[in-house]
Amino acid sequence: MTEYLFAVFIFALATFLGFELISKVPPILHTPLMSGSNAISGITIIGSLVVAGEATSPLLTALGLLAVILATLNVVGGFLVTDRMLRMFKRK
Amino acid sequence: METLIQVSYLVASILFIVAIKLLNSPRTARLGNALGALGMALGMIATLFHKGILRYEWIVLGVGVGSVLGAWMALKVKMTAMPQMVALLNGFGGAASALVALAEAERSQALTEYFASPSFSPTTLAIIALSVLIGTVTFSGSLIAFGKLEEILSGRPFLLPAHHYQSLGWLILSLIMTVLYAGIQESYWLYGVLGASLLLGFWITLPVGGADMPVIVAFLNSLSGLAAAATGFVLQNYLLIIAGTLVGASGLILTQIMSRAMNRSLWNVLFAGVGSSTSTASAGDRTVRATTPEDVALMLNYAREVVIVPGYGMAVAQAQHAVKKLMDALLARNVEVRFAIHPVAGRMPGHMNVLLAEADIPYERLYEMEKINPDFPQVDVALVIGANDVVNPAARKDTSSPLYGMPILEVDKARSVIVLKRSMNPGFAGVENELFYQPQTYMLFGDARASLEKITEALKEL
Numbered sequence: 001m002t003e004y005l006f007a008v009f010i011f012a013l014a015t016f017l018g019f020e021l022i023s024k025v026p027p028i029l030h031t032p033l034m035s036g037s038n039a040i041s042g043i044t045i046i047g048s049l050v051v052a053g054e055a056t057s058p059l060l061t062a063l064g065l066l067a068v069i070l071a072t073l074n075v076v077g078g079f080l081v082t083d084r085m086l087r088m089f090k091r092k
Numbered sequence: 093m094e095t096l097i098q099v100s101y102l103v104a105s106i107l108f109i110v111a112i113k114l115l116n117s118p119r120t121a122r123l124g125n126a127l128g129a130l131g132m133a134l135g136m137i138a139t140l141f142h143k144g145i146l147r148y149e150w151i152v153l154g155v156g157v158g159s160v161l162g163a164w165m166a167l168k169v170k171m172t173a174m175p176q177m178v179a180l181l182n183g184f185g186g187a188a189s190a191l192v193a194l195a196e197a198e199r200s201q202a203l204t205e206y207f208a209s210p211s212f213s214p215t216t217l218a219i220i221a222l223s224v225l226i227g228t229v230t231f232s233g234s235l236i237a238f239g240k241l242e243e244i245l246s247g248r249p250f251l252l253p254a255h256h257y258q259s260l261g262w263l264i265l266s267l268i269m270t271v272l273y274a275g276i277q278e279s280y281w282l283y284g285v286l287g288a289s290l291l292l293g294f295w296i297t298l299p300v301g302g303a304d305m306p307v308i309v310a311f312l313n314s315l316s317g318l319a320a321a322a323t324g325f326v327l328q329n330y331l332l333i334i335a336g337t338l339v340g341a342s343g344l345i346l347t348q349i350m351s352r353a354m355n356r357s358l359w360n361v362l363f364a365g366v367g368s369s370t371s372t373a374s375a376g377d378r379t380v381r382a383t384t385p386e387d388v389a390l391m392l393n394y395a396r397e398v399v400i401v402p403g404y405g406m407a408v409a410q411a412q413h414a415v416k417k418l419m420d421a422l423l424a425r426n427v428e429v430r431f432a433i434h435p436v437a438g439r440m441p442g443h444m445n446v447l448l449a450e451a452d453i454p455y456e457r458l459y460e461m462e463k464i465n466p467d468f469p470q471v472d473v474a475l476v477i478g479a480n481d482v483v484n485p486a487a488r489k490d491t492s493s494p495l496y497g498m499p500i501l502e503v504d505k506a507r508s509v510i511v512l513k514r515s516m517n518p519g520f521a522g523v524e525n526e527l528f529y530q531p532q533t534y535m536l537f538g539d540a541r542a543s544l545e546k547i548t549e550a551l552k553e554l
Contacts, residue, residue, distance in 0.1 A: 003213075003215075003328075004215060004219070004325065004328075007324070007325055007328060007330070007333055010330050010333050010334060010337075011321065011325075011333050011337055014321075014333065014334045014337035014338055014341070015337055015340075015341050017109065017338065017341075018112075018337055018338040018339075018340065018341025018342050018345075019341050019344075019345060021109070021112050021113050021116070021338065021341075021342065022112065022116065022341070022342040022345045022346070023345075024116075025116055025345075025346070025349075026116075026117070026118065027433060027435055027441075027442055027445060027460055028118060028442060028445040028449070028455050028458060029115060029116065029117075029118060029121055029442065029445075030346060030349075030435075030440075030441035030442030030445070031174065031178070031440060031441060031442035031443065031445065031446045032115060032121055032125070032442070032446075033112075033115045033116070033121075033342065033346065033442075034178060034309070034310060034313050034343070034346060034440070034441055034442070035174075035177075035178050035181070036111070036112075036115050036121075036124065036125045036128060037112060037115070037313065037317065037338070037339045037342050037343065038178060038181055038182055038185065038313050038316060038339070039125075039128060039129070039132070039181075040108055040111065040112070040128050040131075040132070040317075040335050040338070040339050041182075041185050041313075041316045041317040041319070041320045041335065041336060041339040042132070042181075042184075042185050042188070042320075043108075043132065043135060043320050043331065043332055043335040043336065044185060044188045044189040044192060044319070044320040044323050044332065044336070045132070045135075045136060045188070046135055046136065046139045046329065046331065046332060047189075047192035047323050047324075047326075047327050047329065047332065048154070048188055048191070048192055049136065049139045049140065049142075049145070049151055050139060050142055050144060050145060050327070051191075051192055051195040051196075052150040052151050052154055053140075053142070053144065053145030053146060053147060053148065053150070053151055054144040054145055054146055055147075055150065055195075056202075057198075057202070059198060060195055060198055060199065061150055063191050063192075063194055063195040063198065064150060064154075064191075064195060065150045065153065065154050066154075066191055067154075067187075067188045067191035067192050067195070068150070068151060068154025068155060068158065068188075069154045069157050069158045069161075070158070070184040070185070070187050070188040070191070071158070071184070071185065071188035072154060072155050072157075072158025072159055072162060073158045073161055073162040073165070073181065073184045074162070074181050074182075074184045074185040074188065075132055075158075075162070076158060076159045076162030076163055076166070077161075077162035077163070077165050077166045077177075077181050077184075078162075078166075078181050079125060079128065079129040079132070080162065080163055080166035080167065081165075081166040081169065081174070081177060081178075081181075082125045083122065083125055083126070084166065084167070085171075085174070085446055085449070086121050086122040086125060087122065088171075088446070088449040088450050088452075089118055089121070089449045089455055
């Protein structure tokens with residue numbers, strides 16, 4: 001249990017930080033905030049890379065490869081589509 | 093090397109924090125998104141130097157395929173299809189998190205067999221199972237949301253008998269199997285968790301109808317963050333925990349904003365489908381007044397203040413560019429044009445803003461509900477394009493209405509109202525709209541884009 005204490009610590013602080021960061025979002029940014037943060041949640045790619053790189057069995061290789069493909073889709077698609085949207089937001 | 097990797101992760105965490113902060117303001121949002129991408133690239137590159145990584149061929153293949161497909165999707169998708177795109181990407185992220193946790197379980201199993209003694213503590217196993225649970229719910233929930241938004245599935249709420257007890261059942265079942273897996277470490281319990289959480293995701297999104305979609309899309313976004321954070325616990329990777337938690341928290345705030353705009357709780361959206369009970373309110377023998385594009389053009393021509401209220405109907409008809417043309421024609425005639433945006437108009441948070449931005453309508457013309465509501469009594473013409481429930485005055489007056497209490501755009505207070513609508517079908521909530529029968533309201537039936545084009549045409553001939 002104690003091995004996770006530090007992780008819980010980080011988790012608790014990050015929760016508060018997250019709430020503080022997004023206290024008031026203007027509605028025009030609701031979609032980009034969502035798709036941009038969605039791309040950030042693709043950070044799970046880091047875990048996927050390790051699984052695919054150290055796979056020692058066919059099952060692990062398959063799990064790793066699939067995870068890498070899906071996470072990369074999430075990351076690349078998410079950041080690009082957000083940028084495409086944000087480019088459209090113009091002032092007069 | 094290990095220190096260098098950890099320092100890179102720290103820098104990446106900071107980049108993510110700054111990125112989310114900058115996504116809060118229209119001026120800095122694009123930079124924020126770029127910093128987020130930079131943080132991601134840094135994290136990925138640092139990970140390649142991880143000492144456990146022995147071979148790179150699968151990594152190269154996976155990243156290559158994912159990048160090409162991801163870029164292709166992001167550049168091809170139509171702005172009107174953005175809600176389903178976001179839902180799909182969400183689901184991919186959730187699935188990847190669950191797969192990483194499954195792989196970790198598989199590795200632990202192999203180690204246990206090799207050393208003939210348990211290699212992972214019960215806590216670690218419980219965390220693995222939770223990570224599988226959250227990631228899988230995100231995946232299956234997003235799939236259903238995608239299917240509904242893409243209209244592969246019906247947008248109507250789908251409810252089985254005692255539906256929410258069944259959902260609760262799947263949740264409890266997956267938690268019980270999580271505990272069993274942690275205690276016994278037999279992988280069939282983990283696959284049990286996988287199956288039950290797959291069903292849980294289906295069950296909680298199936299009852300969600302079209303108008304509630306913004307809430308569920310925001311909620312799934314939050315879940316995808318939590319899934320990454322849970323995987324971070326499994327791998328003891330603080331970058332994953334920080335990034336995932338930030339997304340989880342920001343998604344939760346967005347979910348809250350959306351639920352409040354519908355005057356409902358998240359619980360209510362997830363566990364009670366609106367519109368599943370048919371409304372008893374009937375139109376009686378009241379009549380609506382239909383009008384023609386020429387008459388609308390005439391009304392608009394002599395107005396000073398026009399407020400356009402877009403809704404999901406505008407997205408369906410892909411009418412945003414036609415709206416822009418009408419706006420330009422009106423501005424050329426010195427008619428002031430503003431847009432009133434309800435927070436839950438459309439199918440995802442901010443849906444209308446994205447579409448109007450695509451059509452090059454400057455965001456200074458878009459007004460939030462609280463800002464524009466006091467102005468409606470001075471508005472000469474309110475032009476409602478494919479919006480229904482968000483302008484239904486029953487939300488203010490009729491305590492028996494399912495919409496009662498929901499904050500609405502007070503279009504009914506405008507001097508005259510023109511409603512562009514396909515037919516007289518009631519809105520998603522199945523509730524009659526009093527607005528349509530008011531003496532100052534005129535209905536223009538037909539496809540929104542065609543109607544708008546005709547109005548602009550007629551306006552130019554005046």
